[in-house]
Each structure stands twice: as C-alpha cells, then as structure tokens.
Amino acid sequence: TLVDLYALTGQQRYLDTSRRFYHRAILDPLAVEKDELTGKHANTQIPKVIGEARTFEVTGDANGRKIAEFFWNTVVHQRSWVNGGNSDGEHFFPVGNAHEHLGPATAETCNTYNMLKLTEHLFEWQPTVELADYFERGLYNHILASQEPIQGMFTYFVSLKPGHFKTYSTPENSFWCCVGTGMENHTKYGEAIYFHSADNLFINLFIPSELTWKERGLVLEQRTNYPNEDFTELTVQTASATPLKLLVRCPVWTAGPAAFALNGEPLAVKGQAGKYTEILRTWKKGDRLRVTIPMAVRIEKLEGDANKIAFLYGPLLLAGDLGAAPETGSFPYAKDQGDNFRAPTAEVPVLVRDASKANDADLADAVVRLSGKELAFSTKGLGQPHDVTLRPFNGLFYQRYNVYWDVFSNEDWKNRQAQLQIEKEQRQREEARIVDELNLGEQQSEVDHRLKADHSRTGDFRERKWRDATDGGYFEFQMKVLRSVPQVLRCTYWGDEVGAREFEILINGQVPAIQKLDRNKPGKFFDVEYPIAAAAASESGVITIRFQPRPGGNTAGGVFHCATLKAAP
Numbered sequence: 001t002l003v004d005l006y007a008l009t010g011q012q013r014y015l016d017t018s019r020r021f022y023h024r025a026i027l028d029p030l031a032v033e034k035d036e037l038t039g040k041h042a043n044t045q046i047p048k049v050i051g052e053a054r055t056f057e058v059t060g061d062a063n064g065r066k067i068a069e070f071f072w073n074t075v076v077h078q079r080s081w082v083n084g085g086n087s088d089g090e091h092f093f094p095v096g097n098a099h100e101h102l103g104p105a106t107a108e109t110c111n112t113y114n115m116l117k118l119t120e121h122l123f124e125w126q127p128t129v130e131l132a133d134y135f136e137r138g139l140y141n142h143i144l145a146s147q148e149p150i151q152g153m154f155t156y157f158v159s160l161k162p163g164h165f166k167t168y169s170t171p172e173n174s175f176w177c178c179v180g181t182g183m184e185n186h187t188k189y190g191e192a193i194y195f196h197s198a199d200n201l202f203i204n205l206f207i208p209s210e211l212t213w214k215e216r217g218l219v220l221e222q223r224t225n226y227p228n229e230d231f232t233e234l235t236v237q238t239a240s241a242t243p244l245k246l247l248v249r250c251p252v253w254t255a256g257p258a259a260f261a262l263n264g265e266p267l268a269v270k271g272q273a274g275k276y277t278e279i280l281r282t283w284k285k286g287d288r289l290r291v292t293i294p295m296a297v298r299i300e301k302l303e304g305d306a307n308k309i310a311f312l313y314g315p316l317l318l319a320g321d322l323g324a325a326p327e328t329g330s331f332p333y334a335k336d337q338g339d340n341f342r343a344p345t346a347e348v349p350v351l352v353r354d355a356s357k358a359n360d361a362d363l364a365d366a367v368v369r370l371s372g373k374e375l376a377f378s379t380k381g382l383g384q385p386h387d388v389t390l391r392p393f394n395g396l397f398y399q400r401y402n403v404y405w406d407v408f409s410n411e412d413w414k415n416r417q418a419q420l421q422i423e424k425e426q427r428q429r430e431e432a433r434i435v436d437e438l439n440l441g442e443q444q445s446e447v448d449h450r451l452k453a454d455h456s457r458t459g460d461f462r463e464r465k466w467r468d469a470t471d472g473g474y475f476e477f478q479m480k481v482l483r484s485v486p487q488v489l490r491c492t493y494w495g496d497e498v499g500a501r502e503f504e505i506l507i508n509g510q511v512p513a514i515q516k517l518d519r520n521k522p523g524k525f526f527d528v529e530y531p532i533a534a535a536a537a538s539e540s541g542v543i544t545i546r547f548q549p550r551p552g553g554n555t556a557g558g559v560f561h562c563a564t565l566k567a568a569p
Helices: 002-009 012-019 024-031 042-059 062-078 109-125 129-143 177-185 360-365 410-433 443-448
Strands: 194-196 200-203 209-213 218-224 231-238 244-250 259-262 275-281 288-292 297-302 305-313 316-324 350-353 367-369 377-379 389-392 399-402 405-409 434-439 452-461 464-480 487-494 502-507 510-516 525-532 542-549 556-559 561-566
Touching (some): 002 012, 012 042, 024 042, 024 062, 042 109, 062 109, 109 129, 109 177, 129 244, 129 316, 194 209, 200 218, 244 288, 259 275, 297 360, 305 360, 350 360, 350 410, 360 367, 410 434, 410 561, 434 443, 434 464, 464 561, 487 556, 502 556, 510 525, 542 556
Antiparallel strands (some): 194 200, 218 231, 231 288, 244 275, 259 288, 297 305, 305 316, 305 405, 316 389, 367 377, 434 561, 452 464, 464 556, 487 525, 502 542
C-alpha cells in the first residue's frame, strides 16, 4: 500500500516508510535463494513477498524480483498440494513431510488467494505457460472449490484428511479470514483470462467472457464449456485493420498437441504442450478461432512420497466421492473452523496394482470415464476393498471425499492389511478421546483458545512449536470440556529439557499438578496426563488452564501441545 502511494504521489516519504516494514528475518534468506520457511506462518509471508514484487515494479529494485520469484518457485514446486493450496494449520511444514500433514487443516483458502495475486505480478514481468498453468490449478481446484452453492458460504481450510469433508462458514456467526477474501475470490474470475503487451494478446484461461481492448479496437468473445469439453471458441466481434498476434496457452498437461481451426479450416500452427501458440494476422469481424486441448487422466505424486498419488483430468483435480456427509449442528455450516476436525470419516479404499503394471500410465489407464454428460470416472479393478467413483473436486460440496490415494503392489497389500487395520483402530480410539486441543506457539490455535501471556516466549524445535513462561510470567488459555465425563489434560514436553523448570499447572485457579522437567525422557517427546476435577468440567463447558513457574528463577515449559481428553477406560 505504501509503495502504491509512492507510485501515485511521487512522495519519497511513502517509499521510505514502506522499507520500515521490510521483514529481514523472512525476506533476506529469500533474496539469496535460501528456503527457511519451515515452521513459518504461511499466509503472513505471501503479502510481504507481494510487497517486494510491487517494490521491484515501482523502483526497479532487483532484490524484490529475486525474492518474489524464488518464493513462488519454492512454494509452488515444493510446498503445495495438488489443488494449488499450501500449508497445514496455517504453517509451512518441512519439505518431504507432506504425508504426515494430510489433515483437516490443510490448504488455507486465503493462501491461494494471495498466491494468485503474486502469480499475476510474475506473469507481467515474464509471461510463461508455467505461471498460467499454476493460476488455472489454484483457480479451478481451490478457489472454485471453496464456495458452496446453497447459501454461498466459504471454506477456511480445505481438508485433505482421507475420508473427510469441507466445512463452510455460517452466514452470521463466523467471519474467518477466508470469508473476507472468499467474498472477493468469486468476483475475480475474469481477472486473469487475458493479458496484453503492445501488439500481443495472451489468452491464458478458457472461461466464457467478452474482452474489449479499446486501444486496439478489438472486441473478442470467448464461448466454451471447458473443461467439461476440450475446446474453446474465440469470435472476433470488432477488429482494426492492423495485425495483432494472439498467444494461446497450451497447458503442460495436454494429452497431445493442441489443434487450431480458423473459420472451420485447420490452421497450420504448432500446439506444443507448455508453450504459447502464436497466431499473427489481420483479424476481421466474424473470424472464429477454435482451440482444441486434448485431455486425459493423469497422476501426480505427493511431494516426498511416491506411494501416495492424486488423479487429474485436464486442469481438474479428481477426488473420490465417498458419499454424502451427514448433516449435523456443524455441517455443512460451522461457527468455528475446527468444529469438524475430529468428525467421523468415511472408509477410504486403497489402490492395489498388479506387478505387471508398475508404471504411472497403468494407474491412469485404470481410471475410466463413466457414460453421460457429467464428468465422472471410476477406478477399474484398482481399488480395494472396492473401486471408487471420482469426480471433479470443485463439484464436491457436501460429500466425504479422498484426494491422495495409497498405492500398493499385490504382495505389499497382503503384508500390510493387518497392520493398517491395527493402526486405523488405534487412531480411531485416540481421536474418539479428544475433546479439544491446542498447539502452543501457533497463532490461530492460540487465538482460538483465547491465550493470554506475560513474560512468555515461543519458538520452534524439531519441526514443532512451543511456548514457555519465564520467572514472574505465565500463560493461560481456555479449552473445551464435556460435562459429567471423567477427563484429563494431556500436555506434551521435550524429554531432554534441563535447568530450573519446575512449574504449576492450574485449572480454574486450582493447582492439580506441579511438573518438573529434567531429562524425563531423553531424546523424545513425552506426554503427561493430569486429571480434571469433575467440578471444573461441570460448570460452563470451558476450563481455564494456566502455566506459571514456581518461585526461584524457574521457567514453565516449554509446552508443545495440550489436549483435553476423555479419561482412558
């Protein structure tokens, strides 16, 4: 904003002030192409990078361009989900660890809103199909997938937890950050269809639209049912007498060369995947350019795990339709985003392939399109214990679904079945116990639990965040409990803590425990469970938990995670 004010007014003070907001800890590593994003709050960083992109445009500062381009490449190619979103619980997690983060708090919608903004800046500097392909991916598979059709409500996170579903805001009682950006998202579908230079018109997206380019005397209409159909048609309504070059995007994912026809006759131009096809001519009123983009099912592997895959058809992410999620007090509309984090999930088939069909193309070939006009597919002899129907992710509003699929060979599947069942039952038992949970040191989680603190610090350790309180300080927060049910408070600590770390844990002002950390479990995290008195749990459904050091120079914590749970049977 400050750089824009400088551009509008020419007043140096605005540019000087903008530099006061340059966040060195985040931006300096990016400027020298170092990825230090792990553990950082994801969407806080994207606007900072957009600010540096704008600084480059206004001042020519090459540092801003380096930051923006490196950040974009890192996030898109190493830190993004198949739908174009990124992050888990609003934070960037370690590269190669995506398989451990397929949870209900993935793909925050605001992040993609901002990544598309950043992509537009980069495209204006150097137009590439790669940038336009990403824009299309995020637009079709995250933004278009983020609004439900009945009341027009919005997603915050888009869950990638196997067998889970999307949660939408309420019309009046929830106003998440992604509601604000969500309102903007669906007014902007025309924003990046066309770009131009002096004599070139880039056609990036295949969306029904009409373009008026007054300076060139051009009115161009695009009619299409893409991606339900594999072609678009561009008709010149008005044209000038000077030549104009159209550059039509041929996505990198095309199943074959794009084909072009002008006024019904084949056009001898190359439609190479990942390139722009250039068509230079003096256009006339009534000229019709038909572009056919071949589509087929393909797979993409989860970053860091070749045995988890997603299916796509053309630009569309396909998800397994696992049946309607039952309507509850928090589905489809929830006041709090986390209300459905531990909701029951559907059974998710796995993919088991024959040893003779070991390549990626064989997996894609085992997905066949169903008859009818709608886009729907089914695995064929691939799913266990049964095959599954796949539909475009952006059309699954109220269903349970799955995006990333576990792939096994026949032999591995036989060996793993029993173990997977044991692990599943253990997870289900654990999830059934959880009433509420808090990740200390994570901004949104702490806000949601009304955390207050004094003389308290946060940090990162072993890819996890923590909070402590030094002598004379404290931190406290609220957590949900059930009434008339035996419960415990479970806290997670690091087992190699040393020094003066003796502290009190208070529940509603009472001291149920004094904890001392002194190499309790060397080399590993460990949990301690503290009983919650029945009286505390019976009053309001919420308890206040306070950590405070004992006198004498002690520190309370670090504490990594807290949860209220039903007591173990």
